[in-house]
Structure formats: C-alpha cells, structure tokens
Amino acid sequence: MDDQPAIRIADARKLYGSGEAAVRALDGVSLDILNGEFFTLLGPSGCGKTTLLRLIAGFETPTEGRIHIAGADVSDDPPNRRPVNTVFQSYALFPHMSVRRNIAFGLEMLGRQRGEIAETVERMIALVQLSDMAERTPTQLSGGQQQRVALARALAPKPKVLLLDEPLSALDLKLRKEMQLELKRLQHETGITFVFVTHDQEEALTMSDRIGVMRGGRLLQVGSPREIYNHPADRFVADFIGETNFLSARVEAEAVVLQNGARVPLASTRTPGSMVTLAVRPEQVQLRPDGPIAATVRQVVYSGTDTHCYAALSDGTQIVARLQNPPSGEVGLQAGEAIRIGFAEDAVQMLDD
Amino acid sequence: MAAPPRSPARTSWLLSTPALLLLIFGAAGPLLIVLVYAFLEPGEYSGVVWQFTTEAWFRVFFERDIFDGTVSPADAHLTIFWRSLELSVLTTLTTFVIGLPMAWFIATRPANQRAIWLFLITIPFWTNLLIRTFAIMEVIRNQGILNSLLIRLGVISDPIQILYTETAVLIGMAYVYLPLMVLPLFAAIDRFDFRLLEAGYDLYASRWQVLRRIVLPIVRPGIVAGSILVFVPSLGAYVTPRILGGGKNMMIGNFIELQFGQGRNWPLGAALSLILLAIVLIALLIYVRVTTREDSRHG
Known part of the structure; x- marks a missing residue:
C-alpha cells in the first residue's frame, strides 16, 4: 500500500459563523500528500494554510469534505486518535516537565512499555542533539533548543505524518537557516511525511519536495519548487514567490x-x-x-x-x-x-x- | 548640608517597624498570653488564678470523675477534634470540586466578561457572615426553600432533616469559603497556556489525562493556596457550626468558646486553642510536604 497517499483531503470546506457573515477559511480544498514527502503549505496570513493543518490534526472539524490519513477516514476522529503529531508555532512544551518527560509524554499516553519509552526517548534526545539538556525544563532552554524539544516530542511516537505550524518563525535568521537544514536531515533520517506551513516563500523553496500555494481558502497551485517558481499558475503565485x-x-x-x-x-x-x-x-x-x-x-x-x-x-x-x-x-x-x-x-x- | 545617606539595611528596618510592632502586639503578645494561661488554674467565676499547673492539658485528653476521682479518656473532646478535622477536609474538597470548574469557566470567558464574574464571586464577602449563614438556614430548614421545592415536585413526601446535622455545617462552610478557593484557582488558570491542551490531545492524551497530567500540575500553586485559605478558617470555624450545626455538632471553635463562656475554664480554652494551632501547622506541613514531593517526581 505504499502508493497510498499519506494524506488525502477531499473537497474540504471550513466556514466560521453562518449565513451571510460566514467566513470561508477553506473553500473547497482537495489535495493528496504523498508518503515520505516534505510538503509545504505556503501563503500569506489568513490564506487558510493553518486551518488546513488544524483540520488534519483534528483541532478543527471540516464543515464539509473528508480527510484520510494513510488510507483511513479520520474526519470524525478526535486529535488523540489520529496518527499525526504537531510541532506548534509556540512550541507548547509542558513547562512542568523536563525535556526527557516532554519527549516521553506521547509514548506514555500510547501505553508503550517502560523500556521501549526510555530507549526511544534516548534516541530522540540524541537525534536532536540535546543530550546535555535532558533534565532541564523548557524555561531553561533557548528558543532554538525549545524548538528541538518540540520536534523530538512530536517525532517520538513515530507518527505517520508530522505537522509543522510555522515552527521557525520565532527564530532569528541564522538559527532559522540552521533549523531548515536540521529539519531536512530529520525528515530524511526518519522517513516521516512532513507537512510544513509557512508564509516564507524562500523557506518553502529551499525545503520542500512539493509546495501548495494557498490564497483566500483555496489551493492555487501544487507543484515542485521549480515548477512553482518557473511556471506559476497565475499572477498571484508569480508575485508571491520571488520577484516578478x-x-x-x-x-x-x-x-x-x-x-x-x-x-x-x-x-x-x-x-x-x-x-x-x-x-x-x-x-x-x-x-x-x-x-x-x-x-x-x-x-x-x-x-x-x-x-x-x-x-x-x-x-x-x-x-x-x-x-x-x-x-x-x-x-x-x-x-x-x-x-x-x-x-x-x-x-x-x-x-x- | 546634605544628611549622611542611611544604610539600606537601616532604612528597611525603619520601614518595617510599624509591621513589626503590629506583629508583636497583635500576634506574638496574645499568643504568649494564651500560652501562659494554659498553665494556670481556672478562676472561680472566670479568668485565671496565678498558680502553675498542667491540669488544663490533662483535661484536654482525660476526664476525672468528680466523686471517685477515676480517670477516663475524654472521648467527647476527641469526637469534636475529629469532627472539625473531617468537616474541614470535606469543606476543602467540596470547594475544590465546585471551584475548579467555576474558576475554569471564568478564566475562559472573554476578558471583558471576566470582571463581572469575579465581581459576582466576591459579592457575598460584602455581606455579614451571620446573615449569609441565616440565609443558608432558610434554604435548608425543614420548612425551607429546598424541602418545600422537593415536596412540591413530589420527590419526597416528608422534609429531609438537614439543619442541625454535620451536612448542614458542611454546606454552610462550603458556601462561605467557596470564593477563597475560586479566586486563587482563577489566578492560576488565568496564567495557564491553553495551547498546552492541544499539545496534550495531539500527543494521544485523553481529556482525563490532560486534566491530570497537564492542567492540575500546572495550576497546582492555585490549588495549594486555595486549599490552605479554605482549610485553615474551616478548622477554626465558629459562627457557621454554631448556627447550622445546632448544639450537638460542635467544632473546636465552639468548644473553645464554651470554655471561655459557660465553662469558666480559661486554661482549658487556652490549651485547646494551642492544640488547634498545632493541628493547623501539622496539617500545613503534611500538605506542603506531599505537594512538593509530587513536584520533584514530575520535575
């Protein structure tokens, strides 16, 4: 079943409010995200990219449309029953837990064996290079280190899909460049499908296998960075990505x-x-x-x-x-x-x- | 000519003098008097006779028969202590169970509505405790609002006796002390980052696990503060058990009052007061010990 898309979104619509005043956060989005792909949702703020991500995670339910993850319809499942994990824009690390306990949390909730948890946590800590910081609490870490903990915490349960909601926006330029490479490396090493949300077109171009450009709740174009850059579908895409x-x-x-x-x-x-x-x-x-x-x-x-x-x-x-x-x-x-x-x-x- | 600058230490001493004087005359002084009185003999009608004795302490735990002088444990005293402790713990638990959802509700309202809810919570504080207690009495007495309503609805045929029971005291104390639980809980939940809930659900936690593993540990300072604020005055409560508990459901506060009034045994009252103080201190120590151990386990 390897040809099955990691995520299939079928005509998803999301309305906030009702009647004339309803806001169309998503206006009919259909999309297949492939297994093992680094997929980026790109668009200006308010384009619906974060709504789409939250729909996949289960924090929002679609007004219409279905969402499939690894072939299973999860549209009616709560977030704690979906095989996806999220790296939040604010990191949302648990402030009362050490780095180690933060990373172990998902595995504990899944009821994994103690030994397996300890082993996975150690591997994750090594993967994000935080071995010296394992006993610290999030407030004792820098922004970049918190970012790594958030990544390790989300990767530890080995989700089918990792969702990343503008995770680099709070970092300074140099750190952001570093983390971009780090993310690519982690994606390569884990083989997990990444869905990455950003408004930074340069970030999207350098990191993605494919990009979906969004505006006004619609998906304007889906393609590889080269396709999007060299053959933009319309004036908005051409203008949003690079200078034109x-x-x-x-x-x-x-x-x-x-x-x-x-x-x-x-x-x-x-x-x-x-x-x-x-x-x-x-x-x-x-x-x-x-x-x-x-x-x-x-x-x-x-x-x-x-x-x-x-x-x-x-x-x-x-x-x-x-x-x-x-x-x-x-x-x-x-x-x-x-x-x-x-x-x-x-x-x-x-x-x- | 400029005055020589005062040393910061001396300035802070000067500034804290009024507070220190208040503490010495308002807290340490009376406490010392109570301590001394507990080791004196009771006066004939009231007051004390300046004669050292440990009789008051003996009387706390034992009874001496007036006729043959045989000694037996003072069961009645132990019952009162136990009832006070039990009712105070139950009051703390009740206010927590009711107060947590309440505080959560207020903290999740839009900012402009919160002030109104907090205002409503604090309104009872402006009313005299006695009047509030009589209001509760009006609700729970046999011909009161609650029983009338239940009989009218056909749920019961005869009124339930709530007034003058321990339940009545519990209801009254929970009502009176609820704001003391809600306010610190609100302050803690207000600082809570609600995005952590999504992180919890995202990491496969159920609602119950999110509450137990994420919410409660993070708002624990509020729980500790609220529990202490409710438990300590509950243990010494006097007005509420007196009115709602009738004569037979006495708590330590009432029993102490009795010694200084009809009982005419000031030394025994003083000894009982010191024991109450000791119970509060021990309870607080245990509580702090338990909650900090929890902390290190999670940290």
Whole structure:
C-alpha cells in the first residue's frame, strides 16, 4: 500500500459563523500528500494554510469534505486518535516537565512499555542533539533548543505524518537557516511525511519536495519548487514567490505588443488580439543592444552578489533587472541612461488576464 | 548640608517597624498570653488564678470523675477534634470540586466578561457572615426553600432533616469559603497556556489525562493556596457550626468558646486553642510536604 497517499483531503470546506457573515477559511480544498514527502503549505496570513493543518490534526472539524490519513477516514476522529503529531508555532512544551518527560509524554499516553519509552526517548534526545539538556525544563532552554524539544516530542511516537505550524518563525535568521537544514536531515533520517506551513516563500523553496500555494481558502497551485517558481499558475503565485516583472501585452502572430508599442517576438498559441500578462523574473531580464524594448534607467542598487537595475518603459511601466556583478563590482550603468531590454523566449511566462 | 545617606539595611528596618510592632502586639503578645494561661488554674467565676499547673492539658485528653476521682479518656473532646478535622477536609474538597470548574469557566470567558464574574464571586464577602449563614438556614430548614421545592415536585413526601446535622455545617462552610478557593484557582488558570491542551490531545492524551497530567500540575500553586485559605478558617470555624450545626455538632471553635463562656475554664480554652494551632501547622506541613514531593517526581 505504499502508493497510498499519506494524506488525502477531499473537497474540504471550513466556514466560521453562518449565513451571510460566514467566513470561508477553506473553500473547497482537495489535495493528496504523498508518503515520505516534505510538503509545504505556503501563503500569506489568513490564506487558510493553518486551518488546513488544524483540520488534519483534528483541532478543527471540516464543515464539509473528508480527510484520510494513510488510507483511513479520520474526519470524525478526535486529535488523540489520529496518527499525526504537531510541532506548534509556540512550541507548547509542558513547562512542568523536563525535556526527557516532554519527549516521553506521547509514548506514555500510547501505553508503550517502560523500556521501549526510555530507549526511544534516548534516541530522540540524541537525534536532536540535546543530550546535555535532558533534565532541564523548557524555561531553561533557548528558543532554538525549545524548538528541538518540540520536534523530538512530536517525532517520538513515530507518527505517520508530522505537522509543522510555522515552527521557525520565532527564530532569528541564522538559527532559522540552521533549523531548515536540521529539519531536512530529520525528515530524511526518519522517513516521516512532513507537512510544513509557512508564509516564507524562500523557506518553502529551499525545503520542500512539493509546495501548495494557498490564497483566500483555496489551493492555487501544487507543484515542485521549480515548477512553482518557473511556471506559476497565475499572477498571484508569480508575485508571491520571488520577484516578478509584470508587463501587459496584446497577442499578435509570432509576437506580443507591449502597451508602449514595443514589439517582442514570442510564439504563442493564443488567439491574436487577446490580452495577456507577461511574467519575467528579474534575473531573466537581459540588457542587450539588440533588445526589443527601450527603457530608461531610474536607479541602480548594488547588493553584494547582484546589482538591481530599476528601469522604466516609455509608458511608465516599471521593470527590474537583476544583474550578476562582475569581479570589478561595477555593472557600468547610471540613472538616466537609455538601455535596451530583452529576454529569452523560455524565460517568459504568459498569464491570462 | 546634605544628611549622611542611611544604610539600606537601616532604612528597611525603619520601614518595617510599624509591621513589626503590629506583629508583636497583635500576634506574638496574645499568643504568649494564651500560652501562659494554659498553665494556670481556672478562676472561680472566670479568668485565671496565678498558680502553675498542667491540669488544663490533662483535661484536654482525660476526664476525672468528680466523686471517685477515676480517670477516663475524654472521648467527647476527641469526637469534636475529629469532627472539625473531617468537616474541614470535606469543606476543602467540596470547594475544590465546585471551584475548579467555576474558576475554569471564568478564566475562559472573554476578558471583558471576566470582571463581572469575579465581581459576582466576591459579592457575598460584602455581606455579614451571620446573615449569609441565616440565609443558608432558610434554604435548608425543614420548612425551607429546598424541602418545600422537593415536596412540591413530589420527590419526597416528608422534609429531609438537614439543619442541625454535620451536612448542614458542611454546606454552610462550603458556601462561605467557596470564593477563597475560586479566586486563587482563577489566578492560576488565568496564567495557564491553553495551547498546552492541544499539545496534550495531539500527543494521544485523553481529556482525563490532560486534566491530570497537564492542567492540575500546572495550576497546582492555585490549588495549594486555595486549599490552605479554605482549610485553615474551616478548622477554626465558629459562627457557621454554631448556627447550622445546632448544639450537638460542635467544632473546636465552639468548644473553645464554651470554655471561655459557660465553662469558666480559661486554661482549658487556652490549651485547646494551642492544640488547634498545632493541628493547623501539622496539617500545613503534611500538605506542603506531599505537594512538593509530587513536584520533584514530575520535575
């Protein structure tokens, strides 16, 4: 039964309140999360990603729809009967218990043998590298250490799925980077399916096998980080993940025409005359003398590895180019300078308006 | 010319002088008098005769027959002590069982409603204890509200005798001391992080396990404080057992009062007071010992 998805969500809806005033926290989400996958739910706050996670954990019941975990319908089961464990955003460690007892808690509640509990707890403590801290209470630990305890506590019962609710948001940048790698390592070593919730697109891109982008209670796109980044399904996804230039254009045979009249050669299957939006990543924008688009440099911003060149087309449309810095660190551009811009055909994503 | 700065130690001594004086004259002084009186002979009509004797202590535990001088254990005294202890423990348990859900309820209300609930809890404090006790009497007496209602509903045909029983004393004390349990419990639950409940359920704990393993240990300081606040005055209760218990369900407080009044035996009253004090101290010691052992086991 390995091909069975770890989690199957079938048309889940969640309404808060009723009638006209009801808030649609989830508006018809269907999703399969595969076994052993690192799956990330990504979206701005209020998009429904945490609601979806709480639905899987059992803290919320869906207004409509079913939830299956490892092939079994758990929609009506309380959280303590679902084979999932959660790493909470606030960690929610038990303040009156030592690290060791926190980690043992789930196993004790499952009624495991003493010996087995002790053995598993020791393994977990070693796994998250807290051997020196096992007798401390959570208040005696730093944020990063508490994070590790929360992870070990949730992993100890060996759940089918580990749910992580923005677990890194309280950590500073350096620690967050460390914990990102740590999480990947733990996922790799345990082979447990991870469902990770975040609003940080960079975090999602670096850690996930697949990402589900959410907005307004809906799942907009599900795909690998590469797919999501290079082929965003719509303008929102393109804009939310990474920086993107948006250019309105009209389709013609073998080309599109921008609003300022510039003609860009671009093959398309769309009907001539229809309006589209071109999405181009800043790093794909090329400055070259034969480029089809004329622009004026407005601002040049040096940022270490790259230089961001902010330019404007003749109709005022803004466009950003990210240029890799040469060894001299000087890209040789100045505000007010006239430039020509182009991009490779496969670097352009054509989105319907 | 600036005054030389006073040392912090001296300043704090000066500041605590009023409190110290109050303690010396209000607590240590009377206690000393009680201690001295317990070793004197009773006066003919009241008061004491300045003659050293341990007769009062003997009389606490033994009775001497007036005619033949034979000595027998003072069973009646032991009964009173035992009843006081039993009723105080039961009162503490009752207020806890009722007070915990109450405090939980208040702590989980929206912030703007909590003040109203807490206000309602404290209102009885503004009313005289005697009046509150008579109100309870009105409820539980044979022709009172409770019995009338039960007879009207056909649950019973004859009134249940509650008034002038130990049950009546228990009901009265539980009612009077309930706020003393609810307030510290509320303070503890108010600080409780309710997200821990979800963590507990997530880790396969049942409702009962969450209560026992997570909620109760964390709010324990409130339970300890509430229990002490209820147990100590219960043990010395005087008005409630007197009115609701009638003459025959005496508690230590009433018995002590008797010695200073009709009994005209001040030394015996003083000795009994000291024993009450000792019981309270021992009970507190046991309680603290038990709860801290629990703590180290969980820590």
